[in-house]
Amino acid sequence: MKIRDNRAWWLVLPVFVLVAFSAIIPMMTVVNYSVQDIFDPSTRYFVGTEWYREILADPRLRDSLLRQFLYSACVLAIEVPLGIVVALSMPRRGLGVPVSLILLALPLLVPWNVVGTIWQIIGREDIGLYGWLINHAGIDYNYASNPRDAWITVLVMDVWHWTSLVALLCYSGLRSIPDVYYQAARIDRASNWAVFRYIQLPKLKNVLLIAVMLRFMDSFMIYTEPFVLTGGGPGTATTFLSQTLTQMALGQFDLGRAAAFSLIYFLIILLVTWVFYTAMTHRDDMR
Amino acid sequence: MTLRKSLVMLLYLLFVLVPIYWLVNMSLKSNREILGGLTLWPTAPTLDNYRVIFTxxxxxxxxxxxxxxxxxxxxxxxxxxxxxxxxxxxxxxxxxxxxxxxxxxxxxxxxxxxxxxxxxxxxxxxxxxxxxxxxxxxxxxxxxxxxxxxxxxxxxxxxxxxxxxxxxxxxxxxxxxxxxxxxxxxxxxxxxxxxxxxxxxxxxxxxxxxxxxxxxxxxxxxxxxxxxxxxxxxxxxxxxxxxxxxxxxxxxxxxxxxxxxxxxxx
CATH class of the missing domain: 1.10.3720.10 (MetI-like)
Structure with missing residues (x-):
């Protein structure tokens, strides 16, 4: 049982001050912009909810929102099962363990624009291995001009980049299962599937929630990798929310609309993550 | 069973490593070789690219x-x-x-x-x-x-x-x-x-x-x-x-x- 003591606030205070400086002040600026029409620093008008109404009716936002949800759904649908399979295939002991851990973690350590660069190179038909192989296998593939190819390339890139995270999470979940569980299963002559379904999967629930939450958050905020790889193109095929937003804010300097967009964007992530978080802490409380 | 597991692991590690290998491979080539055609390893390895970065x-x-x-x-x-x-x-x-x-x-x-x-x-x-x-x-x-x-x-x-x-x-x-x-x-x-x-x-x-x-x-x-x-x-x-x-x-x-x-x- 935790001790009730409000003096603990003193320990949290530095974090609070630091994060308040880099979160609350900027957030207030965004809120401020979202309700005003700004021509220059001295000429500004209060416009109320006009930007919000405009942005919600904007087909560009709706398109990229739809694209974003589809993308995040694909990412989760591929990476979570694949991550579990990889984690189950991890060696249990010996030199293989640290080696595969480090190799698995490699993609996570690559700066995000380098991830884009790597796939930009390897997907090209003239100098890239994959692009060359696919084209020589007789399939017409060009991620720069064909929307479908671009979409697939971005997705494969994300799978390459982040499945390791899911795999490492699941691996640490699996390691926490005591050997006696497996021995009991062997005595009962449980099938591999039964071991997975009734021993491993329940133990993985906690880490899987974290994995799904992190992957949802990060795939929903994705910017750098597709920006480097395809620049959001061809057309707007791979323009996700963050890129639409940066175009609006920095490209067209459309502050009011971009600010309203930001807040709606943030709220969506907040809402979905809150669901995962409550599910997770609820389980923590029950322990 | 273990064989299948090792196979899955190997395939996945291959999937992880090939793009990184390609990056390393390219960093050891001259631009002429990169654009000249596809080679699986550098035919004339050079450290010139790294020299640029460190100088x-x-x-x-x-x-x-x-x-x-x-x-x-x-x-x-x-x-x-x-x-x-x-x-x-x-x-x-x-x-x-x-x-x-x-x-x-x-x-x-x-x-x-x-x-x-x-x-x-x-x-x-x-x-x-x-x-x-x-x-x-x-x-x-x-x-x-x-x-x-x-x-x-x-x-x-x-x-x-x-x-x-x-x-x-x-x-x-x-x-x-x-x-x-x-x-x-x-x-x-x-x-x-x-x-x-x-x-x-x-x-x-x-x-x-x-x-x-x-x-x-x-x-x-x-x-x-x-x-x-x-x-x-x-x-x-x-x-x-x-x-x-x-x-x-x-x-x-x-x-x-x-x-x-x-x-x-x-």
Whole structure:
């Protein structure tokens, strides 16, 4: 049982001050912009909810929102099962363990624009291995001009980049299962599937929630990798929310609309993550 | 069964390694060879691309800039997150759950949302184009993550240890530094690793908050396009060089990294 003591606030205070400086002040600026029409620093008008109404009716936002949800759904649908399979295939002991851990973690350590660069190179038909192989296998593939190819390339890139995270999470979940569980299963002559379904999967629930939450958050905020790889193109095929937003804010300097967009964007992530978080802490409380 | 498992593992590792191999492969080729045709390994290996990075000031200073703000960020994040994580793991206090979730919401905030306000904020306080600006900006997502991971590790230390230490006459700061911190060393290592990683790989904020003096390597890399086209060789070499610090850091925490990825709570 935790001790009730409000003096603990003193320990949290530095974090609070630091994060308040880099979160609350900027957030207030965004809120401020979202309700005003700004021509220059001295000429500004209060416009109320006009930007919000405009942005919600904007087909560009709706398109990229739809694209974003589809993308995040694909990412989760591929990476979570694949991550579990990889984690189950991890060696249990010996030199293989640290080696595969480090190799698995490699993609996570690559700066995000380098991830884009790597796939930009390897997907090209003239100098890239994959692009060359696919084209020589007789399939017409060009991620720069064909929307479908671009979409697939971005997705494969994300799978390459982040499945390791899911795999490492699941691996640490699996390691926490005591050997006696497996021995009991062997005595009962449980099938591999039964071991997975009734021993491993329940133990993985906690880490899987974290994995799904992190992957949802990060795939929903994705910017750098597709920006480097395809620049959001061809057309707007791979323009996700963050890129639409940066175009609006920095490209067209459309502050009011971009600010309203930001807040709606943030709220969506907040809402979905809150669901995962409550599910997770609820389980923590029950322990 | 084990054979099938090893096969799956091998195939996946192949999938992970081929793109990285291709990057290394390209960094050892001259541009003429890169554009001349597809070769599976460099036919005339050259270190020229690396020479460019280590001799041209715009390259190696940007590399140092990145290392500077990343280390600053790791130090700041750990210093503020350690006491806070202890508070969350040991005490119940007014608004603790709300505070914890509020911290997490900052991990969820898309950096794109904060671009413009950050730019204005750090320009207003005169920190624009300094490493500390990027370090502080990265605290936005690293501090919540650090608190989260550390709290997980600290919660697994039995509370009796605290009580015994207080009975033995330790004051809180003395207990915290001398007894508690050494006990969660793996947790601290893993947290430092994660802060390092997320700060090192981030591009959007780092690029927006710097222009010349504090330009990070990730931003420098977006400028390899010249009149003669993209300098693929140098770009690939820069990518390889940018990979190295991460590999070095993960080597130190390899034994604990799996638990760290589960944020200490398995």
């Amino acid at each position: 041209e000031p715009s390259w190696y200073t940007s590399y140092l800039n990145s290392l500077t703000y990343v280390s600053m960020n790791v130090v700041i994040s750990l210093l503020v997150a350690l006491p806070a994580a202890y508070a969350f793991s040991r005490f119940r206090f007014l608004g603790d759950k709300h505070m914890f979730f509020w911290l997490l919401t900052n991990r969820m905030a898309p950096p794109a949302v904060f671009l413009l306000p950050f730019f204005q904020l750090y320009s207003a306080v005169g920190l624009f184009d300094t490493p500390i600006a990027v370090a502080l900006a990265h605290c936005l997502f690293n501090v919540p993550l650090a608190v989260w991971i550390l709290e997980g590790f600290m919660s697994s230390v039995p509370k009796e240890i605290d009580e015994t230490a207080y009975i033995d006459g330790y004051t809180f700061p003395k207990f915290f530094v001398r007894i508690f911190l050494p006990m969660i060393r793996p947790g601290i290592g893993v947290t430092a690793f994660f802060c390092f990683m997320f700060s090192w790989v981030e591009l959007l904020l780092a690029r927006t908050l710097t222009s010349v003096d504090a330009k990070p390597i990730v931003a420098q890399m977006t400028r390899t396009v010249s009149a003669a086209g993209i300098d693929w060789g140098v770009l690939a070499a820069a990518g390889v060089v940018a990979l190295l610090p991460g590999v070095a850091v993960i080597y130190f925490v390899r034994n604990h990294v799996a638990k760290g990825f589960a944020l200490g709570r398995v």
